Amino acid sequence: MRTLLLWLMLLAPLSAQAAIDAYEFSDEQKEERFQQLTNELRCPKCQNQNIADSDAPLAADLRREVHRMLEEGEPDDSIIDFMVTRYGDFVLYRPRVNETTWLLWYGPFVLLGIGILVVVLISRNRRQNARAADGKPAAAGSQYQASEGLSVEEAERLNKLLQQDSDK
The missing domain is CATH 1.10.8.640 (Cytochrome C biogenesis protein)
Structure with missing residues (x-):
């Protein structure tokens, strides 16, 4: 052995x-x-x-x-x-830049640009919503006003529905 x-x-x-x-x-x-x-x-x-x-x-x-x-x-x-x-x-480890490799070479930069644009737009939208909310009184959630993007009739109807829901 x-x-x-x-x-x-x-x-x-x-x-x-x-x-x-x-x-x-x-x-x-x-x-x-x-x-x-x-x-x-x-x-x-x-x-x-x-x-x-x-x-x-x-x-x-x-x-x-x-x-x-x-x-x-x-x-x-x-x-x-x-x-x-x-x-x-x-x-080739580093392919040449031509019409068949444009996506390979420039695609990551395009995606990065789109991502940055989305982040900027979302943050801008949130800031605008925060500024709009700072100027309005924060009620208990039962009183909506027409200036919040609702017409007078819609605000009244919403308030009635919320009132009915809170009475139950």
Whole structure:
């Protein structure tokens, strides 16, 4: 039993090894660009990781493609355009501003503006109601006057109804 446990402990680390990509770059600037690009591009399969951190085979293919394009002298914009053409705007952590992403970029600000407007209107309405209530006597709730937004006939009818209710 002990030898079986010992063998399992020795073989366990072999199954947990990770693949590490080693790329040769012609200069240090390309290596820095590679690091920046692979950190900016999202893995289409993992969805939460960039292609630099992802262990998915697709991410490894994308890293190789970025390396190849960098060594061929492609500019960063061309590499990003290639990835977007192939995988859509989803591959970018910071999507470009265009007609399909306006809601994504400006929607939160519009919602914040609407929220602020609603709060301002509600507070203004409450202040106006408080000012209007301060100028009127606060009765026991049984006497309404025509100046409270009711016509004379409506105020009399309401007072009669309240009187009937209090008599019961």
